[in-house]
Amino acid sequence: MALPMMIAMTAHMLxxxxxxxxVSRLGVEESLAVLNYGFPFFYLIFAVFNxxxxxxxSVLARLIGAREKTRAExxxxxxxxxxxxxxxxxxxxxxxxxxxxxxxxKASPVGGAMTRDYLNAMFLGVPFLIFSLLLGSGLRAEGNTxxxxxxxxxxxxxxxxxxPFLIFSxxxxxxxxxxxxxxxVAGAGFATAGSNFLTALVxxxxxxxKGTALKLVFWPDWKDRTALTDAFKVGLxxxxxxxxxxxxxxxxxxxxxxxxxxxxxxxxxxSRLETLAVFPALSIMxxxxxxxxxxxxxxxxxxxxxxxxxxxxxxxxxxxxxxxVVHFLRAPLIAFFQPDALTAxxxxxxxxxxxxxxxxxxxxxxxxxxxxxxxxxxxxxFLNAMRLLLLAAPLGWLLARTHGEYGLHYAPLIASGxxxxxxxxxxxxxxxxxxxxxxxxxxxxxxxxA
Numbered sequence: 001m002a003l004p005m006m007i008a009m010t011a012h013m014l015x016x017x018x019x020x021x022x023v024s025r026l027g028v029e030e031s032l033a034v035l036n037y038g039f040p041f042f043y044l045i046f047a048v049f050n051x052x053x054x055x056x057x058s059v060l061a062r063l064i065g066a067r068e069k070t071r072a073e074x075x076x077x078x079x080x081x082x083x084x085x086x087x088x089x090x091x092x093x094x095x096x097x098x099x100x101x102x103x104x105x106k107a108s109p110v111g112g113a114m115t116r117d118y119l120n121a122m123f124l125g126v127p128f129l130i131f132s133l134l135l136g137s138g139l140r141a142e143g144n145t146x147x148x149x150x151x152x153x154x155x156x157x158x159x160x161x162x163x164p165f166l167i168f169s170x171x172x173x174x175x176x177x178x179x180x181x182x183x184x185v186a187g188a189g190f191a192t193a194g195s196n197f198l199t200a201l202v203x204x205x206x207x208x209x210k211g212t213a214l215k216l217v218f219w220p221d222w223k224d225r226t227a228l229t230d231a232f233k234v235g236l237x238x239x240x241x242x243x244x245x246x247x248x249x250x251x252x253x254x255x256x257x258x259x260x261x262x263x264x265x266x267x268x269x270x271s272r273l274e275t276l277a278v279f280p281a282l283s284i285m286x287x288x289x290x291x292x293x294x295x296x297x298x299x300x301x302x303x304x305x306x307x308x309x310x311x312x313x314x315x316x317x318x319x320x321x322x323x324x325v326v327h328f329l330r331a332p333l334i335a336f337f338q339p340d341a342l343t344a345x346x347x348x349x350x351x352x353x354x355x356x357x358x359x360x361x362x363x364x365x366x367x368x369x370x371x372x373x374x375x376x377x378x379x380x381x382f383l384n385a386m387r388l389l390l391l392a393a394p395l396g397w398l399l400a401r402t403h404g405e406y407g408l409h410y411a412p413l414i415a416s417g418x419x420x421x422x423x424x425x426x427x428x429x430x431x432x433x434x435x436x437x438x439x440x441x442x443x444x445x446x447x448x449x450a
Contacts, residue, residue, distance in 0.1 A: 001287035002314075004145040006280050008152035018160055019188050022167050024337040026184060037107050037115040038185075041098070042122060044247070045090065048239050049083055049130050053137045054289065054380075055235020058372045059227050060141035060214070061290045065297025069214065072141070075227035077220035080134045082228070087126060104250075106257055114185045121189025125196035132200040135207060135216070140286050141293065142213040151202035159195035166190050230375065237377035241368070241384035248388040252408070255396050259405040262339075266346035269337050273326065273351060280322060281362040284315045285369030292373025301434040308370045308431050312424060315362035323358030326351065350409045357413040360420035367423035374430065383423050391415035 056079045063072040098119075102112040136148045164171045166187030168180040181187060207216040249271050256263040288311035295303040326333065330351040339347055364387060368380035392415035399407035 001143055001145050001290065002284045004149035005140075005283035005286050008145075008149035008156075008283075010279060019163060019192065021336045021338075022163055023185055023188055024339075026167070037102065037111060038118045038122075038189075041101055041115075042119060045126065046129070048086065049133050051237075051239030051241070052079060052083055052231065052235040053133045054238040054369070054372050055079075055231040055233070055377065056134060056137035057140045057286070057289055058234045058293050058375060058377075059231045060138055061293025061373065062297035062375065063227065064141055064213070065294035071224065071227055072138075073214050073217045074220045074224065075231060076134070076138045076214060077217040078222070078225065078228040079137075079231055080131065081220065083130050083134055084127065087130060091123075104254070106254075117184070117186040118189045121183075121186045122192050124190070125193025128193075128200035129196040132196065132203045135200075135203050138214045139203070139206075139212060140290050143290055143294075144212060145286070147203065147206045147212075151199040151206075154202055155195035155197075155199035158198055159191045162194060163188060163191035234372055234375055234377035237381035238368075238372065241381040244384050244388045248392060251393050252396060252412075255400050255408055256405065258400070260342070262342035263346055263405050265339065265343045266350055269334060269339065269343070269347045270350040270354065273330075273333060274354060278361065278365070281315055281319055281365040284311055284318070284362070285366045287311070288366055289369040289373040292370050293375075296374055296434075301431075304373075304434060305431045308427055311366045311370065312363055312427075315366040316359045319362030320359030323355040326358075327355040330355065346405060349406050353409045354412050357416040360413075360416035363420040364416065364423045367427040370427050371430070374434075376430075379426060379430075383419055383426075386422070387415045387419040391418060 056076065059075055060072045063069070063075070098116065099112075102115065107115065132151060136151075139145065139147050164173070165178070165180045166183050167185075168187075169182035171178055171180060183190065204216075206212060249267070252267050252271075253264055256267045288307055291307040292304050295301075295307065330348055334344060334347045334351065337347075364383055368383055371377070371379040392411045395414055396408050396411035399411055403410075
């Protein structure tokens with residue numbers, strides 16, 4: 001289950017990195033606009049709907065395990081409609097929130113205008129992103145991760161191919177000079193919006209041709225909202241906790257701003273490359289969440305325990321190995337962004353430190369997914385809040401004051417290590433208590449194959 005999502009998310013991760021590489025060739029101001037200002041703001045929006053995806057997957061997996069497919073289909077439709085309403089409400093407040101955000105980031109007038117162009121173009125694809133994320137939660141809940149892989153791969157490959165034509169006036173590839181539309185940073189936003197549209201199209205087609213266990217219900221029955229409430233109960237802590245990732249990038253960028261534009265650019269490059277750790281961990285988390293949810297719904301606590309243990313070990317080993325690869329290849333990876341003479345050493349040091357903690361990040365993410373599978377969203381919030389706010393943010397401030405710019409880079413590693421230890425003990429203790437605690441959903445005792 002994890003491998004197809006890992007392939008798809010790796011492709012999506014490459015999209016984020018390559019978009020940053022493309023934009024970095026336009027200039028420093030453009031790079032800052034996309035990497036340091038636009039990406040954290042967009043991530044805050046993405047976190048809302050991705051958090052609801054986690055809550056929806058948890059509820060749907062438990063309902064599938066309990067043989068309540070009709071309720072699962074109705075809940076999925078309810079979540080999609082509510083999410084579209086949330087996005088419409090965001091568009092109303094966006095013109096008032098965005099200027100305050102740019103002021104807090106100390107963005108220049110030129111950088112602020114470019115960030116606005118980038119985000120406005122990208123927002124055209126957000127409805128399709130919501131659609132694919134939430135319908136994808138149904139696919140994940142039933143164990144169908146190959147469809148999501150297909151949709152994400154199609155969208156990603158088209159984005160990578162189309163972005164240069166939208167961003168540049170002319171560019172060279174395969175020894176040929178190609179003409180472009182010269183849209184600049186807005187072109188990168190349009191490319192991402194197009195990618196989201198294609199991904200949603202593939203996911204919708206699978207539902208339309210009835211290639212899934214769950215059917216697509218266009219207009220739900222609003223009388224029964226218990227599953228919807230449960231999805232928000234699990235999803236809301238996830239929304240807040242994932243939003244903290246964007247806030248953490250904002251805080252690190254703000255702390256780095258005291259050391260000049262190059263220090264800020266280094267954080268932007270490092271944050272993009274850190275998706276190398278986050279996306280594979282999320283892939284394993286999705287598999288663990290689905291397996292834990294289905295087997296918890298079916299009261300197969302033995303399989304819940306095995307899924308958690310295997311998920312923790314797999315994530316730590318996989319992410320540690322990946323971290324070492326990035327650690328030793330960080331110089332050529334950073335070079336793709338064409339950093340200036342001051343940015344390159346700072347980005348190199350930042351990645352050299354943070355890559356050593358990728359395995360710890362994997363443990364925290366998978367532990368959070370396991371809690372979501374049990375229908376518990378608050379541990380996800382607590383673990384992320386502890387790592388990003390209670391540990392990384394104050395440590396970053398303290399180390400920046402006492403050891404300068406490079407001292408700031410150690411904060412994420414220390415915070416990840418401490419959180420991983422607590423997360424491991426917490427989830428293993430929670431699973432060990434399941435044999436003595438009744439499941440939240442009544443279900444047949446027969447096992448359900450994921």
